[in-house]
Amino acid sequence: MEDDTRQRLLDAAEALFAEHGFADTSLRAITARAKANLAAVNYHFGSKDELIRAVFARRLEPLTGERLARLAALEAGGRAVTVEEALAAFIEPSLRLRREGPHGERFTRLLGRGLIEIPDSLRELPRHHYGQLLERFQQILARTLPHLPPGELRWRLRFTLGVLSFTYIAASPRAAEADQIAGGEERLLQQLIRFLSAGLRAPELDADGAAAPDGRFQQVFDPSRGVVEKARHKI
Amino acid sequence: MEDDTRQRLLDAAEALFAEHGFADTSLRAITARAKANLAAVNYHFGSKDELIRAVFARRLEPLTGERLARLAALEAGGRAVTVEEALAAFIEPSLRLRREGPHGERFTRLLGRGLIEIPDSLRELPRHHYGQLLERFQQILARTLPHLPPGELRWRLRFTLGVLSFTYIAASPRAAEADQIAGGEERLLQQLIRFLSAGLRAPELDADGAAAPDGRFQQVFDPSRGVVEKARHKI
DNA sequence: CAGATAATCAAACGAATGTTTGAATGAGGG
DNA sequence: CCCTCATTCAAACATTCGTTTGATTATCTG
Numbered sequence: 001m002e003d004d005t006r007q008r009l010l011d012a013a014e015a016l017f018a019e020h021g022f023a024d025t026s027l028r029a030i031t032a033r034a035k036a037n038l039a040a041v042n043y044h045f046g047s048k049d050e051l052i053r054a055v056f057a058r059r060l061e062p063l064t065g066e067r068l069a070r071l072a073a074l075e076a077g078g079r080a081v082t083v084e085e086a087l088a089a090f091i092e093p094s095l096r097l098r099r100e101g102p103h104g105e106r107f108t109r110l111l112g113r114g115l116i117e118i119p120d121s122l123r124e125l126p127r128h129h130y131g132q133l134l135e136r137f138q139q140i141l142a143r144t145l146p147h148l149p150p151g152e153l154r155w156r157l158r159f160t161l162g163v164l165s166f167t168y169i170a171a172s173p174r175a176a177e178a179d180q181i182a183g184g185e186e187r188l189l190q191q192l193i194r195f196l197s198a199g200l201r202a203p204e205l206d207a208d209g210a211a212a213p214d215g216r217f218q219q220v221f222d223p224s225r226g227v228v229e230k231a232r233h234k235i
Numbered sequence: 236m237e238d239d240t241r242q243r244l245l246d247a248a249e250a251l252f253a254e255h256g257f258a259d260t261s262l263r264a265i266t267a268r269a270k271a272n273l274a275a276v277n278y279h280f281g282s283k284d285e286l287i288r289a290v291f292a293r294r295l296e297p298l299t300g301e302r303l304a305r306l307a308a309l310e311a312g313g314r315a316v317t318v319e320e321a322l323a324a325f326i327e328p329s330l331r332l333r334r335e336g337p338h339g340e341r342f343t344r345l346l347g348r349g350l351i352e353i354p355d356s357l358r359e360l361p362r363h364h365y366g367q368l369l370e371r372f373q374q375i376l377a378r379t380l381p382h383l384p385p386g387e388l389r390w391r392l393r394f395t396l397g398v399l400s401f402t403y404i405a406a407s408p409r410a411a412e413a414d415q416i417a418g419g420e421e422r423l424l425q426q427l428i429r430f431l432s433a434g435l436r437a438p439e440l441d442a443d444g445a446a447a448p449d450g451r452f453q454q455v456f457d458p459s460r461g462v463v464e465k466a467r468h469k470i
Numbered sequence: 471c472a473g474a475t476a477a478t479c480a481a482a483c484g485a486a487t488g489t490t491t492g493a494a495t496g497a498g499g500g
Numbered sequence: 501c502c503c504t505c506a507t508t509c510a511a512a513c514a515t516t517c518g519t520t521t522g523a524t525t526a527t528c529t530g
Contacts, residue, residue: 037509041489042488166398170396195391200430240477263518274478274480274520277519282518283518
């Protein structure tokens with residue numbers, strides 16, 4: 001029983017944090033679920049904060065490593081990378097983890113929450129785990145989208161993270177299966193890439209505000225040409 | 236001083252909840268900030284949960300009302316609505332609130348968090364405040380995007396909410412001003428609409444997986460035609 | 471002004487929390 | 501078997517929390 005108690009604590013914490021958040025999950029709830037003694041948390045992890053750190057590190061370090069490796073492989077390919085490829089490299093490892101089972105789903109829920117809701121005492125975690133990855137991802141996106149000024153790219157990267165965060169949290173694999181018409185869980189990656197690549201590729205805003213939302217122009221889907229700009233018909 | 240203490244409590248709670256979350260914000264911290272007595276919370280609101288409810292209701296009821304009115308005005312216009320118009324009607328009131336001052340920014344942060352992190356005892360709040368609005372918005376979107384099957388539309392609506400949630404939380408007006416090239420805060424609505432409308436308008440996934448992320452096709456921006464699908468050059 | 475109601479106050483209450491402690495038990499090695 | 505270290509345990513501790521209570525103060529109205 002080398003690490004059995006430790007693993008059980010991590011599993012229980014992961015599940016309860018994902019469902020109730022960090023502050024609303026007590027150590028007594030975790031240890032009850034893990035069938036362990038309350039003091040085991042302090043013995044194995046030192047403190048609640050360290051337990052939270054360990055829960056993240058357990059799965060996020062391999063995940064981040066994989067994502068970085070995927071992005072590096074893209075860059076080493078010696079050819080221009082498409083937006084779709086960059087997005088797939090960034091997103092697919094996390095969706096695969098999510099599909100591994102209940103633990104994967106729980107962890108990606110935590111991922112989503114951890115981008116938004118992190119206790120004050122653990123504020124370093126996002127930068128620690130994501131800093132390099134996001135930098136790399138942004139660099140690759142910048143190369144695939146040379147028409148975008150840096151500021152606008154930064155905005156769109158934020159939008160992309162918002163989509164991912166919400167996807168991890170708000171949509172379980174069960175919800176994806178319920179949307180049969182959309183093809184269910186296996187199609188989620190493609191749904192995400194379809195949506196995000198279109199948004200990322202959208203033309204830069206003109207300096208004179210040509211994209212004012214007053215309906216003078218709209219993007220429409222023309223089956224022979226794809227998405228194009230078209231003037232509105234006057235009534 | 237009719238409602239002065241009550242307003243101070245709401246303001247203090249709003250600020251601290253936005254910064255630290257609900258569970259990590261104690262009533263003693265709120266009352267210290269509001270220069271009020273601890274028991275004032277129970278006198279004016281009854282409980283901490285009711286205070287949370289009141290913080291949301293104070294600004295969300297007018298905001299939701301305005302959003303519904305904007306959407307209703309669109310539908311009453313007697314002509315086809317564009318995606319851009321629907322997005323603007325849904326998003327612009329919240330961005331205006333956000334720009335009113337620090338209180339607006341705090342509240343939209345709360346909005347973003349409230350879509351994701353809500354205490355178990357307050358699980359009814361999202362449906363209570365958003366149910367009708369999101370239904371209405373989805374109906375309007377379905378009409379502007381008739382090429383999308385319902386399941387796929389539901390997914391893209393989730394993605395849209397993720398973008399908004401993250402925008403409210405992760406980007407303050409100060410961050411927007413820092414991105415001068417992107418045009419700062421006044422352009423945020425346009426940035427959002429540009430990104431979201433492109434994503435929403437993206438063609439439906441084909442049943443045979445034509446959008447597989449293997450790089451065979453990519454969407455590219457052709458200045459004369461807009462975003463089109465193009466086969467990759469072979470190396 | 472007096473009485474009633476509203477609002478505030480300090481203290482107390484009961485519960486919950488994370489951390490610590492020293493004893494007890496388990497495991498491994500000589 | 502004994503010793504050492506690792507692990508677990510129950511109890512205690514100090515702190516924090518939301519809620520309640522009864523007294524006090526403030527405000528309003530006739």
